[in-house]
Amino acid sequence: MDAMNTTTATQPVASPMHAPAAGASKVMGRDVNVYFGDKHALKNVSVDIPDRSVMSFIGPSGCGKSTFLRCINRMNDTISICRVTGKINIDSQDIYDSSLDVVQLRARVGMVFQKPNPFPKSIFENIAYGPRIHGMAKNKDELEQIVMASLEKAGLIKEVKDRLQEPGTGLSGGQQQRLCIARAIAVSPEVILMDEPCSALDPIATAKVEELIDELRENFCIIIVTHSMQQAARVSQRTAFFHLGNLVEEGPTTEIFTNPKDKRTQDYITGRTG
Amino acid sequence: MTDMSAPSAAGFKPRRLDTTSSAAQARIRARYRSEYRFRAYGIIALVITTTFVVLLLSDIVRRGVPAFFQHNAVLSVSLPKEAFGAGDAVGIKGADYFPITKAALQTAIPGIESRSGERALTRLLSSGTADILRETIVADPKLIGTTFKAPLLLGADADLYLKGEGTAITKDVPRGIATPSGTTGEVTVLTSSNDFAEELAVIKRSLLDLARSSELELGRLKRSGDKANAPRIVELEAEIADLRKRADEPGGQEVLTSKLPSILVEINGGLVKATKLSATGITGDVLLPLSSVAEAQPAKWNVVTYTTAESSRKVDDLTVAYIERLKSQGAIENVFNWRFFSVGDSREPELAGIRGALLGSALTMFVTLILCLPIGVAAAIYLEEFAPKNRLTDLIEVNINNLAAVPSIVFGLLGLAVFLNYFGFPRSTALVGGLVLALLVLPTIIIASRAALRSVPPSIKEAALGVGASKQQAIFHHVLPVAMPGIMTGTIIGMAHALGETAPLLMIGMIAFIVDVPGSLVDAATVLPVQIFLWADLPEPAFKSKTAGAIMVLLAFLFVMNGLAIWLRKRFERRW
Numbered sequence: 084m085d086a087m088n089t090t091t092a093t094q095p096v097a098s099p100m101h102a103p104a105a106g107a108s109k110v111m112g113r114d115v116n117v118y119f120g121d122k123h124a125l126k127n128v129s130v131d132i133p134d135r136s137v138m139s140f141i142g143p144s145g146c147g148k149s150t151f152l153r154c155i156n157r158m159n160d161t162i163s164i165c166r167v168t169g170k171i172n173i174d175s176q177d178i179y180d181s182s183l184d185v186v187q188l189r190a191r192v193g194m195v196f197q198k199p200n201p202f203p204k205s206i207f208e209n210i211a212y213g214p215r216i217h218g219m220a221k222n223k224d225e226l227e228q229i230v231m232a233s234l235e236k237a238g239l240i241k242e243v244k245d246r247l248q249e250p251g252t253g254l255s256g257g258q259q260q261r262l263c264i265a266r267a268i269a270v271s272p273e274v275i276l277m278d279e280p281c282s283a284l285d286p287i288a289t290a291k292v293e294e295l296i297d298e299l300r301e302n303f304c305i306i307i308v309t310h311s312m313q314q315a316a317r318v319s320q321r322t323a324f325f326h327l328g329n330l331v332e333e334g335p336t337t338e339i340f341t342n343p344k345d346k347r348t349q350d351y352i353t354g355r356t357g
Numbered sequence: 358m359t360d361m362s363a364p365s366a367a368g369f370k371p372r373r374l375d376t377t378s379s380a381a382q383a384r385i386r387a388r389y390r391s392e393y394r395f396r397a398y399g400i401i402a403l404v405i406t407t408t409f410v411v412l413l414l415s416d417i418v419r420r421g422v423p424a425f426f427q428h429n430a431v432l433s434v435s436l437p438k439e440a441f442g443a444g445d446a447v448g449i450k451g452a453d454y455f456p457i458t459k460a461a462l463q464t465a466i467p468g469i470e471s472r473s474g475e476r477a478l479t480r481l482l483s484s485g486t487a488d489i490l491r492e493t494i495v496a497d498p499k500l501i502g503t504t505f506k507a508p509l510l511l512g513a514d515a516d517l518y519l520k521g522e523g524t525a526i527t528k529d530v531p532r533g534i535a536t537p538s539g540t541t542g543e544v545t546v547l548t549s550s551n552d553f554a555e556e557l558a559v560i561k562r563s564l565l566d567l568a569r570s571s572e573l574e575l576g577r578l579k580r581s582g583d584k585a586n587a588p589r590i591v592e593l594e595a596e597i598a599d600l601r602k603r604a605d606e607p608g609g610q611e612v613l614t615s616k617l618p619s620i621l622v623e624i625n626g627g628l629v630k631a632t633k634l635s636a637t638g639i640t641g642d643v644l645l646p647l648s649s650v651a652e653a654q655p656a657k658w659n660v661v662t663y664t665t666a667e668s669s670r671k672v673d674d675l676t677v678a679y680i681e682r683l684k685s686q687g688a689i690e691n692v693f694n695w696r697f698f699s700v701g702d703s704r705e706p707e708l709a710g711i712r713g714a715l716l717g718s719a720l721t722m723f724v725t726l727i728l729c730l731p732i733g734v735a736a737a738i739y740l741e742e743f744a745p746k747n748r749l750t751d752l753i754e755v756n757i758n759n760l761a762a763v764p765s766i767v768f769g770l771l772g773l774a775v776f777l778n779y780f781g782f783p784r785s786t787a788l789v790g791g792l793v794l795a796l797l798v799l800p801t802i803i804i805a806s807r808a809a810l811r812s813v814p815p816s817i818k819e820a821a822l823g824v825g826a827s828k829q830q831a832i833f834h835h836v837l838p839v840a841m842p843g844i845m846t847g848t849i850i851g852m853a854h855a856l857g858e859t860a861p862l863l864m865i866g867m868i869a870f871i872v873d874v875p876g877s878l879v880d881a882a883t884v885l886p887v888q889i890f891l892w893a894d895l896p897e898p899a900f901k902s903k904t905a906g907a908i909m910v911l912l913a914f915l916f917v918m919n920g921l922a923i924w925l926r927k928r929f930e931r932r933w
Contacts, residue, residue: 158822163746190825200816202835212834213824263820270824 109134109304110155110274115169117150117159124150127169128330130323134273137296137305139315139336142325143351148308151325152276155306156192157185173274190217193267197279199259201251201266206243209251209262210234213270229269237265238295257288261295268299275299277307281314293318312352316340324348417905417912424906427694427707428519429508430482430683432461436494438502449495454487458509466682468646470541477675481683483510485708508690513706513899515680518672519689522898524665526681528623529555533637535658537624540647546622546629547638554636556620556660561604563617563666568600610635615668621678624658625649628678644678671898697906701874702888706899709892711910713874717787717867717882718856718914720875724791725798725855730848732795733802734837737844740803741810742832761800768797769864777865785866788878793861798851805847809840838929845926849919856915859886885911 108131117125125147132138140148150159157178159165171178178188190213201209210230213219220226230247234240239261243254251262260280267275277296281289296305296318309315315322316336323333324347332339332348343349375381434457442448462478463469469478483489486509493507494500511519533550575593578586603611611634613620620631622639627647631639667674683689701713744750772793776782782789813836821831862868867883868891875882883891885907892904 156823158819161819161822161828186825186827188825189822194819194823196816196819196823198816200814200820202817202820203839212821212826216824216826216830216834266820266824 108132109173110306111170111172111175112151112154113170113172115151115154115167115171117147117154118166118168119162120164124328125154126328128325130330130333132304132306133321134304135300135302136321137300137307137319138321138323139319140306140308140323140325141310141312141315141351142331144310146325147328148323148325149278151330152278152306152308155274155276156189156194158189158194160185190270191272192274192276193270193272195260195263195267195275195277195280198283199256199263201254201259201262203250203252205248206251206254206262207247210266210269213266217270219270233265233269236268236299237261238291238298239265255288257284257291260284260288260292264292264295264299268303272303274304274306277305279308279310282310289314312340324351326351417908419905420902421905421907421909422902423520424902424909425694425697426520426691427696428511428516429690429692430462430465430511431506431508431688431690432465433504434458434461434490434507434509435464435504436501441501444498444501446495446498449498449501450491452491452494454490454494458482458486458490461507461509465686465688466645466679468541474644474675477673478679481512481515481676481679483512483707484705485703486510508692510696510707511689513897514671515676516707517899518670518677518680519684519691520902522670523672523677524663524670526677527662527664529660529662530656531658531660532655534655535622535624535653537629537647537650537653539643539650540625540627541643543632543640543642544629544647545638545640546624551636552660553620553634553639556662557608557611557634557636559662560611560613560617560620560634564600564604564611567616568597568604571597571600608636616666618665619663619667619674621661621663621674622658623661624653625651628661628682630674630678644675645682697903701872702870702883702891703872704870706895706897706903709900709903711885711888711907713871714883714885714888714907715910715914717790717871717875718884718911720787720878720882721790721794721884722852722856722918724788724878725794726848726852728791728795729798729802729851733799733848733851734806734844736799737803737806737810738832738837741807742828742836757800757803761804764860765797765858766860766864768793769861771796772861773864783879783881785869785871785881785883786879787875787882789865790862790867790882790884791878793865794855794858797858797861798855801851801854802844802847805850806840806844809843809847810836812843813839841929842926845922845929849922849926852918852922853915856918857886857911859890862887885914 110130110132112128112130112132115125115128116123128147128151130151140152142148153159154167154171155173155178159167167179173188173191177183202212204212207230210233211220211226214226214229220229231240231244234243239258242258243262251259254262260283264275264280280296281292284292293314296307299305300320307315307319319336321334322336322339324331324339324343324345326347332343332345334344339348340352343352376385436457438444440457441452459479462481466478469475489510490507517523529552531548531550531552533548533552535546535548535552538545538547571593575590575597578590578593613632613634620634620639621644622629622631622641625647626645627643628645629639629641629647630644631641633640663674663677672680680689696708697710698715699712700708700710703709740750740754772789776789776792777784782792817835817839818831821835822828826834862884867887869881869883870891871881871883873880889904889907889911892900892907
């Protein structure tokens with residue numbers, strides 16, 4: 084592993100194939116490097132992610148796509164041995180700037196995790212928690228409106244409107260994941276990060292979540308990490324392929340899947356590696 | 358990763374799973390056998406532990422239940438106005454109540470004139486009876502000048518006798534006509550028949566028993582071969598010869614000693630204790646005076662035997678006679694011993710109560726809990742969630758784990774050196790006791806709380822961080838509530854440990870004999886286990902049941918405390 088890493092690190096890193104459209108990008112990464120202790124997990128990643136669209140990160144396990152995702156809301160800060168260099172801007176504001184409050188950042192950049200992780204509280208409390216700690220509702224009615232609107236947007240309202248006081252952990256896996264999405268959008272983030280949101284779900288629940296992602300694209304900048312290339316093809320407009328810590332290729336999804344420029348991408352999407 | 362080839366499997370041929378051959382069958386059977394065996398071990402272990410617990414508890418309950426009951430003599434007490442001085446509060450408080458209780462007894466058992474008789478009579482009642490009566494009168498001064506039925510606390514010996522630690526009493530209905538020679542002092546009672554023959558036989562058997570036990574002693578002395586024992590051996594040999602001779606001789610007259618069962622004659626409303634016994638009559642001392650020297654017809658008098666020899670019981674014949682007299686008058690009542698729960702310790706078993714120790718324990722636990730829980734949980738949260746992982750925190754962690762295993766007496770010495778000597782806190786107080794026990798419990802709570810915090814899935818914290826909660830918010834709003842049941846469990850274990858702790862409290866002076874019930878954290882106090890330790894050490898037999906009773910109270914305290922904690926834990930759990 085180490086030997087391979089060093090050899091690839093000394094090779095010139097493939098620069099992004101695609102020059103991003105100027106001005107339209109919501110999230111911009113430049114020369115992002117991530118180290119876990121001695122391990123160089125992410126190497127010189129530069130990417131532009133447009134607003135109001137879905138960007139998917141694909142690549143074999145351990146390629147750094149989740150690591151990069153967690154850089155965007157600085158979730159990697161919680162790992163003490165993790166070190167990030169380079170620059171990530173959201174709306175041309177450097178999120179690694181020392182003056183930036185990480186808690187505020189995370190309110191702007193919502194996250195949905197691989198395994199549904201609702202709080203062990205009621206469905207209502209799950210969604211109300213974020214708005215409450217950020218003081219987004221002046222009174223109970225407003226809070227209720229936020230909760231209902233979020234459930235509505237997450238397409239969960241029909242299923243749970245009569246059982247808002249029941250524990251969120253009592254829902255099915257797919258419902259739980261949509262609850263987590265509702266929880267993320269309740270604080271009106273600008274960017275939503277999804278770390279393999281469907282990997283623990285059955286195909287029907289997956290279809291519902293994908294449908295939801297497609298709808299949410301209207302209002303949010305969504306970045307999704309997925310192992311399913313079909314999913315990436317279905318939900319995303321742009322796709323980035325990561326391999327061994329490098330961003331190998333990035334471009335419109337149709338292009339990546341039909342006409343990959345890099346051999347590694349081609350090998351991966353045709354199932355020869357990964 | 359993907360480029361790496363799989364380990365070479367060339368030349369390896371997987372064998373088919375064999376389930377049919379006899380070897381395979383034997384293997385399966387062995388597997389089942391081992392499972393059954395293990396289950397059997399489990400059941401045996403369970404049965405053994407259950408047996409021990411049941412034995413222990415039933416023994417404690419059997420010994421302890423008598424402590425919760427107390428015998429009173431319900432006597433009519435007359436309160437003459439002149440005994441209370443001016444009749445005002447000072448007069449009532451300052452009055453001498455001892456003569457009043459004594460008079461009440463003398464009314465119930467009249468005719469006792471000898472000094473020893475009077476002494477035995479007044480000793481029936483507890484030394485605290487007069488004080489208890491004072492409290493009654495102070496609370497209700499209207500009683501002065503009247504005669505009323507008052508329950509008077511019996512002394513521990515009388516109480517124990519009534520609880521069955523005395524002697525068996527048998528009564529024989531004689532056939533002859535008895536004639537007493539007097540009503541008081543030394544009298545003879547002669548009967549017209551051989552009414553005492555049976556009692557004489559009993560005495561002869563007892564003589565033989567005495568001879569046998571003396572022979573045992575003789576044998577022991579002879580085997581030891583010590584020259585210094587020679588005079589005692591001669592003495593014993595003579596004694597045995599005498600005892601055997603007396604036992605073998607039929608009839609005649611026997612001199613009764615305190616080592617033999619007591620024979621008494623109930624006649625003409627009085628009681629005569631035999632000192633000399635023959636088949637047709639006794640010579641003896643009057644314990645309860647006779648009304649006359651008239652002849653008593655067969656059904657009108659009884660021969661009474663106190664089977665246990667006087668020397669091997671706590672109460673003498675005179676006291677037994679008094680108690681039996683009171684009992685026959687219906688003046689003895691057995692009531693729930695509220696006093697046990699309402700007063701502090703005392704040197705008199707019948708006056709001793711558990712309240713001081715109970716409150717002392719409660720106050721101590723209170724101090725321990727309010728110190729331990731916040732400090733312990735805060736330390737656990739800091740160490741688990743916030744502290745940087747470096748040598749210093751590692752060192753702290755190792756030391757906390759070690760502290761949990763430090764013998765508790767060391768904490769007592771620490772408390773003595775730091776809290777008493779350095780800070781100068783008051784000795785034997787619940788405050789210092791609580792501080793010392795807090796030191797003892799803190800490691801347990803920290804370790805348990807850390808384990809509980811660690812067992813909370815990290816996804817919950819991530820979820821909270823993901824919606825923009827700060828680390829502190831994530832921990833206090835989400836991680837801590839989920840960890841709370843585990844923290845509560847650790848706290849319960851720690852507090853139960855502290856409740857039963859004795860050794861460290863000895864060091865800070867909580868072993869002292871403290872009569873007053875503590876009213877605050879800085880009053881001298883003792884705690885339940887120390888009280889048990891103190892009572893177990895006392896020679897009075899009545900304290901044996903008090904000890905067991907105190908153990909029952911301690912266990913009840915523990916169950917209540919744990920029950921409360923479990924209820925709290927369930928409430929926390931139900932919120933999720």
